[in-house]
Amino acid sequence: MTVLQTQPPRDSGWGSLRQSRRLRIKPQDGLRLRLNPGERLQIDSLDGMQCCELVGLDAHSQDYLTGLALAPASLFQQQLAAERPSATRLTALLKSAGIPEPMAYPGVAVASEQMPLELKAAEEGEPLELVLMAPGLDMPVDEQVAPGELELLHHYRTASVDLLPTPYTGDSRTVTPVREVHVPHSSARAYEVKAGEWIQVSDVAGKQCSDFIAFDLEALQRGEEITLDSTATRTLAGVSLPQPGLYSRFADQQMQTMLELVQDSVGRHDSFLLACTPKYYEDAGYFGHISCTANFNMALKPYGIKPRSGWPAINYFFNTSAEPCGHIGMDEPWSRPGDYVLMRASRDLLCVSSACPDDIDPANGWCPTDIQVRIYAADEEFPRAIAYRNQPEEPARMTQQTAFHSRTSALTRHFSEYRGYWMPTEFDGWGARAEYLACREKVAVMDLSPLRKFEVTGPDAEALLQKALTRNVRRLAVGAVVYSAICHETGGMIDDGTLFRMDDQAFRWICGDPYTGTWLRELAERDGFRVRIQESTDQLHNLALQGPVSRQLLSELVWTPETRTPVSELAWFHFTVGRIGGPQGTPVMISRTGYTGELGFEIWCHPSDGETVWDAIWEKGKPLGLAPLGFDALDMLRIEAGLIFAGYEFCPETDPYAAGIGFTVPLKTKEEDFIGRAALERVPAANREKLMGLVLDTEDAIAHGDQIFNGRFPVGVVTSAIRSPLIGKTIALVRLQPDFATPGTKLEVGQLDGHQKRLGGEVVSLPFHDPERIKVRS
Numbered sequence: 153m154t155v156l157q158t159q160p161p162r163d164s165g166w167g168s169l170r171q172s173r174r175l176r177i178k179p180q181d182g183l184r185l186r187l188n189p190g191e192r193l194q195i196d197s198l199d200g201m202q203c204c205e206l207v208g209l210d211a212h213s214q215d216y217l218t219g220l221a222l223a224p225a226s227l228f229q230q231q232l233a234a235e236r237p238s239a240t241r242l243t244a245l246l247k248s249a250g251i252p253e254p255m256a257y258p259g260v261a262v263a264s265e266q267m268p269l270e271l272k273a274a275e276e277g278e279p280l281e282l283v284l285m286a287p288g289l290d291m292p293v294d295e296q297v298a299p300g301e302l303e304l305l306h307h308y309r310t311a312s313v314d315l316l317p318t319p320y321t322g323d324s325r326t327v328t329p330v331r332e333v334h335v336p337h338s339s340a341r342a343y344e345v346k347a348g349e350w351i352q353v354s355d356v357a358g359k360q361c362s363d364f365i366a367f368d369l370e371a372l373q374r375g376e377e378i379t380l381d382s383t384a385t386r387t388l389a390g391v392s393l394p395q396p397g398l399y400s401r402f403a404d405q406q407m408q409t410m411l412e413l414v415q416d417s418v419g420r421h422d423s424f425l426l427a428c429t430p431k432y433y434e435d436a437g438y439f440g441h442i443s444c445t446a447n448f449n450m451a452l453k454p455y456g457i458k459p460r461s462g463w464p465a466i467n468y469f470f471n472t473s474a475e476p477c478g479h480i481g482m483d484e485p486w487s488r489p490g491d492y493v494l495m496r497a498s499r500d501l502l503c504v505s506s507a508c509p510d511d512i513d514p515a516n517g518w519c520p521t522d523i524q525v526r527i528y529a530a531d532e533e534f535p536r537a538i539a540y541r542n543q544p545e546e547p548a549r550m551t552q553q554t555a556f557h558s559r560t561s562a563l564t565r566h567f568s569e570y571r572g573y574w575m576p577t578e579f580d581g582w583g584a585r586a587e588y589l590a591c592r593e594k595v596a597v598m599d600l601s602p603l604r605k606f607e608v609t610g611p612d613a614e615a616l617l618q619k620a621l622t623r624n625v626r627r628l629a630v631g632a633v634v635y636s637a638i639c640h641e642t643g644g645m646i647d648d649g650t651l652f653r654m655d656d657q658a659f660r661w662i663c664g665d666p667y668t669g670t671w672l673r674e675l676a677e678r679d680g681f682r683v684r685i686q687e688s689t690d691q692l693h694n695l696a697l698q699g700p701v702s703r704q705l706l707s708e709l710v711w712t713p714e715t716r717t718p719v720s721e722l723a724w725f726h727f728t729v730g731r732i733g734g735p736q737g738t739p740v741m742i743s744r745t746g747y748t749g750e751l752g753f754e755i756w757c758h759p760s761d762g763e764t765v766w767d768a769i770w771e772k773g774k775p776l777g778l779a780p781l782g783f784d785a786l787d788m789l790r791i792e793a794g795l796i797f798a799g800y801e802f803c804p805e806t807d808p809y810a811a812g813i814g815f816t817v818p819l820k821t822k823e824e825d826f827i828g829r830a831a832l833e834r835v836p837a838a839n840r841e842k843l844m845g846l847v848l849d850t851e852d853a854i855a856h857g858d859q860i861f862n863g864r865f866p867v868g869v870v871t872s873a874i875r876s877p878l879i880g881k882t883i884a885l886v887r888l889q890p891d892f893a894t895p896g897t898k899l900e901v902g903q904l905d906g907h908q909k910r911l912g913g914e915v916v917s918l919p920f921h922d923p924e925r926i927k928v929r930s
Contacts, residue, residue, distance in 0.1 A: 172307045173315065173489055176547045177204075179299035179690050180231060180238040181324055182245045182285035184209075185306070186314070187273045194305040195284070196268040199673070199686050202286050202300030203227060204267070207259035209249055209281035216280060217260045225259030228287035236290050237760045245324035249283050290758055291691040293741040294729045296607040296658055298688035303546070311357040311489050313524050319352055319415055319494045319534045320550040327534075329526035335362070337520040338509035340447035342455070344369060345497045348530030350414070353505055354492040355469050356524055359485045359517030361508040363427035363444045363465040366402075366410055367457070369500040377457065381405045382423045382464055392474060393423055400536070402466070402495075410501065415494035417539040417548050420486045422470035426462040428510055436512055444506040451504050467508075468493050470515060484514040491548070494534060540572055542666045554601035555693040555762025559770070563780055570783070571602035571664060578782040588788045588877060590779035591748055595699035597769055598781035600747075600754070603649075605692045606669045608659045610683035616676050617659055621651065622808060624822040628653045631717070633725040633743055637816045638668060639828030643807040643835075646671055647798065648816075650745055652727055660688075664798050675827070692741075693759045697769065698752030698789075700927070701776050706753055709772050710742060711735060719753070724929050732768045740765065747786065749793025749921050751930050788874050791885060794845065794919030800856055801843060801871045801885060807832060810887055812843025812918065842893040843871070845920055846901075848882040848913040851875055854901050860886055861902045861910065867892045870901060876920065883920055884913075 177183050179202070187193055195204050205225040208214035232239045232255050246254035262269050273280050288299025308315065313334070318327045329352075335341045337360075345351055353362055368378040384403045386392060400413040427448065433441035449459035469487040474480055507523040510516050528534075539548035552573050554560075561567075564579040576599070578584045590596045608617060617625045623636035630653050638646050649663030661668070669687050676683050697706060707720040712730035719742055722728055727743035738761045746752030757765045770778065787797075794812070796802055802811035809817070809832070817832060848854070853875070860868035868888035876883045884901075892899060895917050903909040922928070 171309070171311055171489065172305055174545065174547045175304040175306060176549075177284060177286040177302040177304065179286055179301060180242065180288050182242055182283050183304070183324065184245070184249050184326065185282050185284060185304070187271065187280040187282065187306075188308070189273050189277055189279065190275045190309065191273050192307045193271045194268050194307075195262060195271070196303050196305070197264045197300060198303055199300040199684075201264050201684060201686060202288070202302055203264055204262040204302050205259050205285045205287050206262070207246075207251065207257055207283050207285075209251070209283060212278045213280045213282055214258070217282075218258065220260055222260040222262060222266075225261045227261065228259065228285050229255055231287045231289060234289060238290065241323045242285065242287070246283060248326050251283075290760060291688060293692065293739050293756055293758065294654070296609050296654060296660070296686070296688070298607055298686045298691045300686055311521075313356060315490060316354045316356065316524055316526075317490050317492070318526075319350070319492070319528070320537045322535050322553065327528060327532055330529050331527045333505070333525040333527075335505050335507045335523040335525065337507045337522050338442055338447075340444065340451045340504055340506035341525070342451040342502060342504045343525065343527070345501050345503060345527055346530065347497055347499045349497050350528035350530075350532060350534060351411075351495045351497065351503065352492050352526040352528065353468055353495075354490065354524045354526065355485075355487040356489065357521040358487055358489040358491070359469075359519075360487065360521045360523060361470040361485060361510070361516055362468045362523040363448070363463070363506040363508060364468060365427075365448065365463055365465045365504050367502040368404065368410065369502045372455065372457075372502055378404050378406065379464075380410050380466070382466065385423065393421065401498075409498045411498060412496045413493060414496055414534055415492070415537045415550070417491045417550070418469060418485075418487045418493070419539055420469075420471050421493070422467040422472040424474070425467065425472065425480065427465040427467065427506065428508060428515075429462040431461070433512065438512055441512070442509045444508050447506050447509070448504055455502060470508075482513070482515060484517050536574065538569060543670065554599050555757070555759035556599045556601065556695065556766050558763060559766045560599055560780065564782070566782070568783065571604075571666070573602040575599065575602065576780070576782045578784045579780045582779055584782065584784035584788065585877060587779050587781045587785035590777060591699045591750055591781055591785065591789055592878075593700065594777035594779070595697065595701045595705055595773060596779045596781040596785075597766075597773065598696045598698070598786060600696050601693035602664075603689075603694065604663050604666045604668065605688045606661045606663075606672065607686045607688050608661055608672065608683060609657060610681075611657060612676075612681035612683045613657045613659055616672065616679075616681040616683050617651065617661070618824055619679065619826055620672055620675055622817045622826060622828070623651070624818050625651065625659075630655060631726055631728070633727055633745055635725070635813075635816060637808040637811070637813055638663070638671070639807070639826075639832075640671075640804065641828060641831065642804075643828040643831035644804040645802045645806055645808060645811060646804060648796065648802070648813065650743075652743070691758060692756050693762050694754050694756045695765065695769065696746055696748075696752060696754050696781075698746045698748040698750050698781070700751055702750075702752050705769070705773050705776055705778070706742065706755075709768060710740065711737060722753075732765060738764050738768075746928070747795055748789040749795065749919060749925075750789070750927055752928070787872070788877065791872050791874050791883065792876055792878050792919065792921040794885065796843070796885075797872060801887075807835070809835070810841040810843065812885070814840075838890060840890060841868075841887050842890060843918065844886055844888055844893050844895075845916040845918045846870075846884045846886045846899065846913045847879060847916055847920075848884070848901065848911050850911055851880075851882050852911055854882060854884060854903070854911060859902050859906050860888065860892075861900045861906065862892055864907075866902070866906070867899065878921055882911075885918070886915075888915070
């Protein structure tokens with residue numbers, strides 16, 4: 153009999169259910185899942201407010217759901233009826249699951265207050281075939297109720313190929329492989345792939361390494377062994393380990409691309425050692441132990457390939473590290489059940505994958521298990537993506553494209569991963585210097601959608617933010633914006649960001665670190681604040697329009713209602729709401745904020761409207777000299793403006809004073825306590841490190857982490873540096889001991905070992921550009 157529990161079981165044991173996996177359902181999306189006999193599934197809402205709706209995919213599953221004491225589903229039908237892009241994605245998922253008319257299909261709803269909820273499939277009987285959804289309607293830019301994520305905890309008995317995920321598609325499509333290759337533990341298998349086909353190598357049970365080698369199949373047929381070469385690959389990429397993105401090609405000895413690494417759900421592999429060899433085991437005293445090299449030799453024998461004593465290979469999931477001294481270390485793999493890498497063949501290949509037999513050290517978690525290889529047709533499409541996690545135990549999140557990606561990718565192929573999104577670094581036909589000049593002299597537009605957005609509403613919203621932020625939130629007026637730090641108890645910075653006051657007890661916090669939302673929820677729960685905290689990043693993407701003529705461009709483009717401030721009159725650090733294209737046009741929120749030191753604005757819209765917003769700005773801006781702006785140019789702009797960047801000017805061990813934003817800590821005028829206040833008050837002003845500028849006497853390049861010296865001894869560190877078009881020299885943001893932070897002080901940047909090469913410079917006040925902030929305030 154199928155059992156429904158509305159609360160977790162009191163005991164932590166699951167009997168024979170020894171393994172579990174965490175799954176995520178993105179807002180307005182769904183997931184198809186099979187619950188086999190005896191298995192359990194826990195459903196939970198991450199923000200405590202998102203409902204879950206379920207439909208069964210066969211008569212048994214449907215009867216089961218309709219027999220539960222749950223309300224009928226309705227929200228997913230409302231989402232479908234809205235006919236927005238989220239409806240298209242969800243419709244495609246439901247139809248691929250065998251539901252031809254999703255709008256008319258019945259389901260059940262689990263309210264957020266009923267979570268966590270557990271489903272258990274009967275010990276005897278048929279599996280439950282389900283689609284679970286996190287439905288919701290699009291959030292308008294001036295509202296604050298956002299669809300949220302659901303997290304599933306699936307307890308099962310045995311890891312199996314059936315549980316392996318297909319590659320990330322950017323939506324909920326289920327992609328079927330054209331063939332599969334199972335590699336039992338301690339063995340290797342050879343297989344052929346055609347040019348353009350996709351190769352997914354998956355770790356079935358977790359913590360299992362898989363060596364991979366490839367041969368040019370056409371060359372092999374004429375008797376020539378052209379193989380994947382890790383040294384050539386590293387040399388061409390200019391990195392110690394090839395990564396997804398534009399520098400993800402694996403090359404052969406002739407430096408020609410053989411494979412492209414497209415997705416990686418782990419981020420930790422080895423590509424600079426041999427596959428394990430007989431000698432390795434013999435040196436450890438394990439004579440006759442099977443090795444990946446020996447398994448490769450056996451798998452390649454039918455192809456007439458001579459055996460080797462050691463095969464150069466990419467070892468997926470092998471957790472190795474290289475110390476600065478060159479020492480190679482290793483530990484248990486980071487891979488979890490179902491983790492994978494996805495490659496694309498650039499030509500016809502013979503590939504060999506192993507399931508490494510190493511059981512004498514942590515390489516495979518002391519217990520070798522299986523590897524599964526799946527081949528997908530060349531006409532499939534998978535976006536580039538790498539995994540990241542906001543918290544250690546959550547399911548991996550894969551890199552996404554922003555609402556403006558279709559437009560930026562038409563202008564450049566230069567992208568890098570930032571905060572879980574692909575972002576352009578520079579644009580073809582412009583380049584960083586031209587983009588920089590356009591922003592300084594005319595106007596430039598930049599995609600800044602990776603910024604995280606959190607809606608904070610409720611009776612205690614102000615009290616919570618007053619506790620969490622260093623700024624005095626009580627002074628913030630409706631319609632105004634304030635820049636603030638957010639610290640933990642030591643005074644170290646978790647993040648910085650801007651706070652928008654949408655209404656009396658309704659705020660929007662815009663920041664860089666997605667963990668900030670978790671921190672706010674934990675603080676609210678700990679102190680009993682009556683508040684709702686919802687992430688709205690998936691509902692709000694944004695462009696920065698910066699430069700002297702940005703106001704002119706937006707004023708002609710954005711219509712605002714009579715009750716809202718027009719763009720032409722918008723004050724610095726304030727926002728308004730309007731439409732692009734007249735009273736019936738595309739809704740947007742406009743804030744007079746930016747990150748360049750120039751007059752500028754940010755335009756916030758729903759991702760479904762992203763292309764429309766970009767196109768309108770692009771067409772209107774062409775006669776004004778509008779240019780796209782990439783991260784390389786942005787770095788030049790923000791350093792000249794003395795603006796700080798996470799991971800460079802601050803981290804959790806850096807307080808706001810040392811980060812150069814002590815003005816965000818009003819200890820004298822903010823009487824209430826806030827997180828980190830006690831720690832910040834313990835540091836006398838005279839003892840605080842200071843963020844200053846350094847102008848070098850040369851254009852030689854320096855970098856984050858270079859030490860600053862006074863004579864023989866270090867007195868500070870470079871946090872960010874560029875060659876400045878404005879000054880014509882290399883400039884840097886530097887963190888200095890207070891005794892050496894006076895403008896005019898002569899110091900040196902030490903390179904190599906700090907003593908063999910010195911670059912002289914002079915300490916200056918910040919910012920380098922527009923010291924009085926006249927332009928940004930104009």
